[in-house]
Amino acid sequence: MRIGILTGGGDCQGLNAAIRAVAKSLMLNNNAEIIGIEDGFDGLLKRKVRQLSYADCSGILSLGGTILGTSNKANPFDYQGKDCSADVMSYYHELGLDAVVMIGGDGTMSIAYELSKLGMNIVGVPKTIDNDLMCTERTFGFQTAVSIVTEAIDRLRTTGHSHKRVMILETMGRYAGWIALHAGVAGGADVILIPEYPYNIDEIVSACELRASEQHYSIIVVAEGAKPEDGTMAVQETIADSPDPIRLGGISDVLKSQLETRLNGEVRATSLGHIQRGGSPTANDRIFATNVGAFAAKLISENLFGRVVVQQKNQLTSVPLEQVANQTKGVARDNITLQSALSLGISFGVANLDAMG
Numbered sequence: 001m002r003i004g005i006l007t008g009g010g011d012c013q014g015l016n017a018a019i020r021a022v023a024k025s026l027m028l029n030n031n032a033e034i035i036g037i038e039d040g041f042d043g044l045l046k047r048k049v050r051q052l053s054y055a056d057c058s059g060i061l062s063l064g065g066t067i068l069g070t071s072n073k074a075n076p077f078d079y080q081g082k083d084c085s086a087d088v089m090s091y092y093h094e095l096g097l098d099a100v101v102m103i104g105g106d107g108t109m110s111i112a113y114e115l116s117k118l119g120m121n122i123v124g125v126p127k128t129i130d131n132d133l134m135c136t137e138r139t140f141g142f143q144t145a146v147s148i149v150t151e152a153i154d155r156l157r158t159t160g161h162s163h164k165r166v167m168i169l170e171t172m173g174r175y176a177g178w179i180a181l182h183a184g185v186a187g188g189a190d191v192i193l194i195p196e197y198p199y200n201i202d203e204i205v206s207a208c209e210l211r212a213s214e215q216h217y218s219i220i221v222v223a224e225g226a227k228p229e230d231g232t233m234a235v236q237e238t239i240a241d242s243p244d245p246i247r248l249g250g251i252s253d254v255l256k257s258q259l260e261t262r263l264n265g266e267v268r269a270t271s272l273g274h275i276q277r278g279g280s281p282t283a284n285d286r287i288f289a290t291n292v293g294a295f296a297a298k299l300i301s302e303n304l305f306g307r308v309v310v311q312q313k314n315q316l317t318s319v320p321l322e323q324v325a326n327q328t329k330g331v332a333r334d335n336i337t338l339q340s341a342l343s344l345g346i347s348f349g350v351a352n353l354d355a356m357g
């Protein structure tokens, strides 16, 4: 058995733990040869692979990033204006691969789905700090990112408290508010703004004023994809050849300007950026990445392809790639953490969130 592994999209904590689990399981139980594909789909386009030994996959469990490299720019179906999928399929056959394990988020799974339709045997493994992959309750990287953002809120609180300021913290998460919601609740934010529910600035002003009547500072956590109800998302740049062509960022500065003119006090904005994706995974993310990696190896050994490993009702299972591709899992109104936050009086910048369509 000869199995390829690639990591696609943005890096995150737990990628190496997953690579290790896939590779070691397949080497030990199926005597498989493991071919590491470098830099995500770029490696399939530019023919960059290397065989991974057992030793290559040892000592990497706690390491951040990915030993294989990754890219969120190389889309074989739209690469420098061309469809290069036929070249990628030829290379797959030339390499003599029986299957490829693709570890990635929604962009990677969407490409994986298209390649599987062309005959590539693929098993998807879900990763992303954004936690926005359809059909799965969890992706590795998310829990670590939430811990990092929570610690940042704790640190911002001391300055907010000492200087009586409104402190805004911008998180990643693209079009979903998972990181902001979970870290906001874990860090005790007063206002949490997420893309799923466009905010009304007057609601945020009221929340800060109400809070000021008891504590003279407020913490606002805003997801990068959040937007005012009468405005648009803050975009930093657009990227060619990418399954994720829009880079978000900057909403915390927009919000700071909006609030400074309305509030009687100082406002400061901080954006955590890639710090959220860096460094070692938490113990829990290491375990989860190991579990999904070993589960992917099991699917391969059973010749079950065109599927993605997912967690549903706290159990690992798999679903067809088609169910995950080209979709985003957002925070639903009945989400337990969202509902808890509302019941504690945390503002989402919306007058009546439960009434929203």
Ligand code: F6P
Pocket: 010, 072, 105, 128, 129, 130, 172, 173, 174, 224, 247, 248, 277
């Ligand atoms: O999908 C992970 C993520 O970190 C998003 O939260 C963020 O919008 C994006 O990637 C940033 O991408 P890049 O690393 O290309 O700036």
